[in-house]
Amino acid sequence: xxxxxxxxxxxxxxxxxxxxxxxxxxxxxxxxxxxxxxxxxxxxxxxxxxxxxxxxxxxxxxxxxxxxxxxxxxxxxxxxxxxxxxxxxxxxxxxxxxxxxxxxxxxxxxxxxxxxxxxxxxxxxxxxxxxxxxxxxxxxxxxxxxxxxxxxxxxxxxxxxxxxxxxxxxxxxxxxxxxxxxxxxxxxxxxxxxxxxxxxxxxxxxxxxxxxxxxxxxxxxxxxxxxxxxxxxxxxxxxxxxxxxxxxxxxxxxxxxxxxxxxxxxxxxxxxxxxxxxxxxxxxx
Amino acid sequence: xxxxxxxxxxxxxxxxxxxxxxxxxxxxxxxxxxxxxxxxxxxxxxxxxxxxxxxxxxxxxxxxxxxxxxxxxxxxxxxxxxxxxxxxxxxxxxxxxxxxxxxxxxxxxxxxxxxxxxxxxxxxxxxxxxxxxxxxxxxxxxxxxxxxxxxxxxxxxxxxxxxxxxxxxxxxxxxxxxxxxxxxxxxxxxxxxxxxxxxxxxxxxxxxxxxxxxxxxxxxxxxxxxxxxxxxxxxxxxxxxxxxxxxxxxxxxxxxxxxxxxxxx
Numbered sequence: 001x002x003x004x005x006x007x008x009x010x011x012x013x014x015x016x017x018x019x020x021x022x023x024x025x026x027x028x029x030x031x032x033x034x035x036x037x038x039x040x041x042x043x044x045x046x047x048x049x050x051x052x053x054x055x056x057x058x059x060x061x062x063x064x065x066x067x068x069x070x071x072x073x074x075x076x077x078x079x080x081x082x083x084x085x086x087x088x089x090x091x092x093x094x095x096x097x098x099x100x101x102x103x104x105x106x107x108x109x110x111x112x113x114x115x116x117x118x119x120x121x122x123x124x125x126x127x128x129x130x131x132x133x134x135x136x137x138x139x140x141x142x143x144x145x146x147x148x149x150x151x152x153x154x155x156x157x158x159x160x161x162x163x164x165x166x167x168x169x170x171x172x173x174x175x176x177x178x179x180x181x182x183x184x185x186x187x188x189x190x191x192x193x194x195x196x197x198x199x200x201x202x203x204x205x206x207x208x209x210x211x212x213x214x215x216x217x218x219x220x221x222x223x224x225x226x227x228x229x230x231x232x233x234x235x236x237x238x239x240x241x242x243x244x245x246x247x248x249x250x251x252x253x254x255x256x257x258x259x260x261x262x263x264x265x266x267x268x269x270x271x272x273x274x275x276x277x278x279x280x281x282x283x284x285x
Numbered sequence: 286x287x288x289x290x291x292x293x294x295x296x297x298x299x300x301x302x303x304x305x306x307x308x309x310x311x312x313x314x315x316x317x318x319x320x321x322x323x324x325x326x327x328x329x330x331x332x333x334x335x336x337x338x339x340x341x342x343x344x345x346x347x348x349x350x351x352x353x354x355x356x357x358x359x360x361x362x363x364x365x366x367x368x369x370x371x372x373x374x375x376x377x378x379x380x381x382x383x384x385x386x387x388x389x390x391x392x393x394x395x396x397x398x399x400x401x402x403x404x405x406x407x408x409x410x411x412x413x414x415x416x417x418x419x420x421x422x423x424x425x426x427x428x429x430x431x432x433x434x435x436x437x438x439x440x441x442x443x444x445x446x447x448x449x450x451x452x453x454x455x456x457x458x459x460x461x462x463x464x465x466x467x468x469x470x471x472x473x474x475x476x477x478x479x480x481x482x483x484x485x486x487x488x489x490x491x492x493x494x495x496x497x498x499x500x501x502x503x504x505x506x507x508x509x510x511x512x513x514x515x516x517x518x519x520x521x522x523x524x525x526x527x528x529x530x531x532x533x534x535x536x537x538x539x540x541x542x543x544x545x546x547x548x549x550x
Binding site for chain 2: 014016033082103104106107112114115119121191220226236237257261
């Protein structure tokens with residue numbers, strides 16, 4: 001189908017003209033703001049490394065960085081351990097039923113993160129149904145503080161991240177040739193062994209891609225830690241907002257953004273190297 | 286393997302899966318009953334049913350004004366991404382451009398950069414131009430953010446297109462613009478519609494960039510909801526959440542149906 005006539009139907013000249021308006025928009029309102037952020041982090045009336053020097057000695061920055069990594073890693077790993085069995089469940093359904101179950105995964109994916117955060121504050125709150133259920137089971141003795149602390153932030157992030165993990169793993173499970181597992185079964189392997197030696201190793205590209213996607217999304221998260229976390233759970237994005245609006249220190253905000261940009265840039269580059277990474281991006285979006 | 290272990294293994298996957306579906310769905314569903322409560326305190330199940338929160342939503346200009354603002358910006362974003370994205374997607378598919386891979390990567394860029402970084406960058410850009418708290422800056426920012434979704438959607442339908450039809454039309458003497466409008470466009474309808482709904486939803490739900498570039502006069506519904514949750518804890522949030530959810534789910538179902546239609550071709 002992709003014959004030579006396919007790609008030479010338009011001349012390079014007219015193609016350039018068709019791409020140009022979009023290119024202009026992205027140069028002006030995507031590339032330029034990024035360049036401006038980098039510039040702002042070095043320029044305060046003259047070239048300076050003040051913002052970076054201040055970052056390097058800021059205990060607040062290190063604390064936030066550590067919090068961000070701990071929360072992101074926890075949320076990513078928990079979503080892997082929940083998401084993997086779910087992907088397995090989806091991969092074993094008939095296409096018809098899979099479409100239905102995927103709807104259950106995708107519909108919340110499309111609802112606003114604000115709505116989900118709000119709902120979680122109600123569900124996990126001190127008189128929310130989770131605590132009510134715990135109280136009912138324990139006869140009124142157990143009540144956990146589950147929101148406006150790290151636990152709440154992590155639950156909220158897992159809720160947001162799970163669909164990305166599920167889709168990523170599902171992709172690599174569906175790509176497997178079912179005959180491999182059948183062959184292993186014929187040769188006498190039990191379900192556990194088939195899983196450990198055939199299914200799991202073959203799904204590793206999806207697992208790794210899912211981990212990188214979830215971690216990258218996590219370290220940039222803003223809304224969930226702000227609404228469900230406590231004061232101690234400020235993450236990088238919240239710190240950027242803090243320097244932009246509270247202290248009006250734009251060079252500091254920019255320098256932190258550059259750090260975040262470098263970390264997520266490195267992660268996206270690794271993702272591109274992982275086999276199937278590009279395909280996953282398409283599915284996830 | 287012992288019998289209890291085998292039974293546990295058989296049940297483990299479906300139990301985790303169903304618990305997960307519940308965990309994913311519950312937060313989106315629970316706002317419906319809460320929104321029909323009386324609003325003294327967020328509670329589930331509500332003690333008495335009332336439409337009071339909706340009445341407050343639609344009589345308070347700060348709330349429904351924010352909703353109208355969101356709808357307007359989202360509509361403009363959907364139109365702009367279509368007008369800009371469609372020709373670009375077609376050109377990238379039907380011409381041998383040097384650096385096409387690079388251009389494609391650049392167009393997908395807004396998906397890969399943390400939104401908070403773009404929010405700050407646009408804030409730094411619009412502040413000295415005196416464009417903060419203006420519709421135009423929000424509209425341009427959202428168009429930038431939504432473009433990749435239009436490109437993915439239209440790109441997918443373009444790949445299903447048989448180029449021999451275009452060549453046949455060319456041989457029969459049709460001009461290239463005529464071919465685009467009479468041969469290509471009708472076949473892309475589902476992809477374009479899905480892309481436009483995508484773009485609409487991205488803009489309608491977007492909080493972070495809007496939070497950075499809007500002000501009191503240009504506040505969108507998500508920004509209003511965010512500040513209501515952070516500072517006021519107004520019970521109207523429940524009604525706003527329900528309206529947003531109904532809207533998002535309708536759009537999402539529309540997108541999924543259009544995508545399925547596309548796959549079945």
